[in-house]
Amino acid sequence: MKQTDRLVDALRLADDLAVQAASNGGVRNLRILRSAISSNDQIVAIAAIHALAKMGGEEVDLVLSELLSSEHGFVREHAAWAHRSRVPRSESIGRLIGLVASGGFVAMLSQRTLEAWSSAAPDLVAIGLESALLGVSDPGSRYRLVETLGLVHHPVATAPLMRTAQDENEDVSARVAAVAALGQRPEEPKIVELLTHIVDAGEKLAEIARLSLVDLDAHKTPELDHAILQHGTGLTVAQLFLHADIDPLLSHSGSGDNGGIATLLVRLGDALVAGIHPGSNDEHSEEPHFLPVDRVLTLSRGDALEASQSVAALGQSRHGHIYGRIPLLQDAKPSSANAWTMLVAARRGISRILRAAEGVQAIHLRMADVGSLAAFDVARALDIPVVFTVAPDPHAVIDSMDRAGTLNRKNFGDVDEVEHFWFRARLVQRLATNSAHSVFFPRPNLRHDIIDLVGIDIAKEPRRHTIVPEGIDLGVIDRAVLEAQSLASGRPGTAALLELRDLLSELPEERRGLPLLTSVGRFHRVKGMATIVEAWAGSDLRHRTNLLLIGGNLQHPSADEREQLTRIDAVVSPADRITEGLVLPGHRPNDTVARWVAATRTGLPGFSAPNGVYVCGSLKEEFGIALLEAMAAGLPVVGPNNGGPATYVEQGRTGFLTTTWNTTLLRDAIDSALRCAVAEGAQERAAYARSVVQERFTIEAMAHTLNQVYSDVHHDDIELRRELISSP
Incomplete structure (x- = not known):
């Protein structure tokens, strides 16, 4: 693990390390793993925590328990996760409960471990949670502690849950957690009576109590045989x-x-x-x-x-x-x-x-x-x-960040604490395997x-x-293109296109004859909206085009959206956006977006020139719905050179693939696409791009392939059940 050149290789080797630890215990190996955990190689440290959990012995339990109080957040997280494979210990239960109260990703990991432990030690877990509630006043912490108490499926937890649900002096969030948990317990007349009373009272908890009554009713019904078609023939x-x-x-x-x-x-x-x-x-x-x-x-x-x-x-x-x-x-x-x-x-x-x-x-x-x-x-x-779509995510992101130099051995754990790369990678493996x-x-x-x-x-x-290639609704795109062409020809426009025209009317007059660079998507680091702005603003593209970024909740941005907006604002001041040609309208319905993308190709006379370009600045795209929609509209596209786009974007013909996190390379690809949009044969290239989508990437074709997958899965499920029934 220490010698691998790539982080994704180290991530995969962690499984081998865990296997070796399980079969080779002893004091020496314990010391090796403890030393690795305290090193500055954070990806090896994480692997060592999980390898340690595979070793036997009380001394291992003591070390893992101490890690729950580490000064490093990523160490606490992985220690809480690793505890799930261990036997319950009272000192670890107390620390795990403290992590539940603290919130965040570590709270979920700790909660899952306590849930697993509650089968073997329900009294220890329930008493620990009740004791913690006596000293915690924060509403969020109380919610999580009560919710965790509800995961103790033993009568010892019923009475405190009912007390919390009825306590009018308790914060409403904790009462919500208690009421929701009561719907998961074996039906008792006193639980039904309490939930019915809350529903009849009509207070804020009424809808939660109604759902809990539904849950109680479902749990007392014999399990359905989901392999049997219950209704009709489909x-x-x-x-x-x-x-x-x-x-x-x-x-x-x-x-x-x-x-x-x-x-x-x-x-x-x-x-x-x-x-x-x-x-x-x-x-x-x-x-x-x-x-x-x-x-x-x-x-x-x-x-x-x-x-x-x-x-x-x-x-x-x-x-x-x-x-x-x-x-x-x-x-x-x-x-x-x-x-x-x-x-x-x-x-x-x-x-x-x-x-x-x-x-x-x-x-x-x-x-x-x-x-x-x-x-x-x-x-x-x-x-x-379960049918699972397997994508190398977060693996491809890890590899891209590794190659870009933004993720390395010394900061992997700190980044993982935010992005949860390790957990998500293991989840992909688990889902794919099962x-x-x-x-x-x-x-x-x-x-x-x-x-x-x-x-x-x-x-x-x-x-x-x-x-299975993803697909798009080509009818939506074709209608959008016809409407944009109609408006470009001087005929009345639809509401969506008139809205775009109103937005572009705020541009300075000298910028209204420029084509659009358009991008659609979430304002998230992986989608690269800020990177597009940085590439555009740092070159003559700023003077040759206007940039339209569609997406994001600009009035109430999430943390991810704020991060992208902050980076954008550092390049183009919010007060100067329109003057400089940067248009940020926020998110719009999909049908509206389709019309704006079509108008990027046709132009809006007096407000934007035709022959614009679609730009995707994502670090990676597993396939790229928005890129396909832009191609179907006849636009040259720019996208990432890894993942799905390389299977349908033909370099220099339907678009240009590049290393999107590199602003210089992204800028060059955009420049090439702009030249392609006005070069001889542009109309033929646009028609060809649409034909590629029509032949290979419609939503109907995708539905047909998946329908067969679902049918085969159902057939195999029936056959397996028959084998199990007939086997001795």
Whole structure:
């Protein structure tokens, strides 16, 4: 591990180190690992913590317990995680409870360890939590401690939970945690009576109590056999992105974490239930085991009232694309990087929706985030097969930052404390290993990259893996282009295009004859919006183009959005944005965005010139929905030279790929794209770009491939159950 040149190699070697530690204990090896933990090589230090947890002996327990009080945050986090594989110890329980109270990612890790330990030592955990509550007044800390108490599935925790739920002097957040936890306990008349009373009182806790009554009712019902089709002849498939407010109109697109994944899930869910597949004359494919999709459940966050409405709607809806809401029980809407403390609430909300659906044949997970972790736990408990889209994330980001010099051995742990690289990488491995089927994005060297970055060889079990390109709704793009062309020809414009014209009218008159550089996406470091501004502002591009960045919640920015805006403001003062040609409108609905991207190509007479360029400044794109949409609109595109874009962006013809974190190289690629946009044959290149999308990357084609995957997974699940029943 110390000798590897790349951080991703060191990350993978940590597994070998843990295996060696498990089979080679002893005082000498204990000393070696302790020394590694205290070294300034932070990635080796983390590996040593997890290797130490594989060794036996009381002395190992003492060392791990001491690490829970380390001055280094990343050491405390990984020690809390590593404790999960150890036996309960009273001194460690106290320290873990303190970490739960402190909040953040370490609170989630500590909570999971205490939950695992509560089976063997319920009294120790429950008494420790009750004692901690006596000395803690912070509402957030009390919420987490009560929530953790609710994970002790033993009668010893019932009485304190009921007291907290009824205590009107208690902070409402702690009461919310207690009421939610009561819905997870074996039904008792006194619990039902209390929850019913809270519902009847109609106070703030009423909706939470209503959900808990739903949970109690679900838990007393015999488990459903999710392999059996409950309604009609088709499948029910669930898909999930917890960190977005997903609605059919995509009205929150580009705000917070409402990025391309939210757009994809809406379009894909619609296409799956529509059953219109390329090359088939009817809704049924002739491929083996094919079953149409009757229902798609798209799950995202919401409040308790929306969650109740979701459950009620599921009881009445046997067909179509249905949106389910997961209440996170806290008012904040954190970014995906900061939502890990909401794991317990997410797990309960996902379980509630899947139970209410009365028969889900597969759940498709796509991200290494808290939503996927929660959904995987639920799917395992309900025996629902998981389909997982495997991407080298965070592996590709680690590798990019390593090559850029911003991530190294000396700061890996400190960065990991913010980005949770180690946990997310392990989550990807766990989901990929335990899923019924894995989906991969196309990459130029897919097998090599997945082995190199993730350590999975897809050639070993080809039947368990499918390569699925993402797709876009070409009809939306074509309509947008027609509307933009119409306005460019002098005909009346639609509301979306008139809104763009109003924005551009604020530019100085001398800048209204310049083309647009346009980018769409979340304002997040990985998406590189600030890097685009830095590349544009530091060259003559600033004088040749105007820059339109669509995305972000500018009125109430998240921490990630603030970081990007701060970097942008350091280059172009907010007061000078319009004067300098930088247009930041914030996020817009997806259909509006499509029209603005189309107008980047056609221009708006008197406000912007035609022949603009689309720029993606992401550190990496696993595939790139926004890039595909821009190509379909006929724009030359600029994007990252790693990941999915290299499978469809043809250098010099449909776009230019580059090292996007390097502002000099990004600037050169943008310059080349601008020249390409006005060069001879530009119209032919635009038509060719659209044809590439039409032939290979439509949402209908993606739906067809995934429908077959879901059908095969369901067929294999049925066969496995039959084997288990027939085996002696």
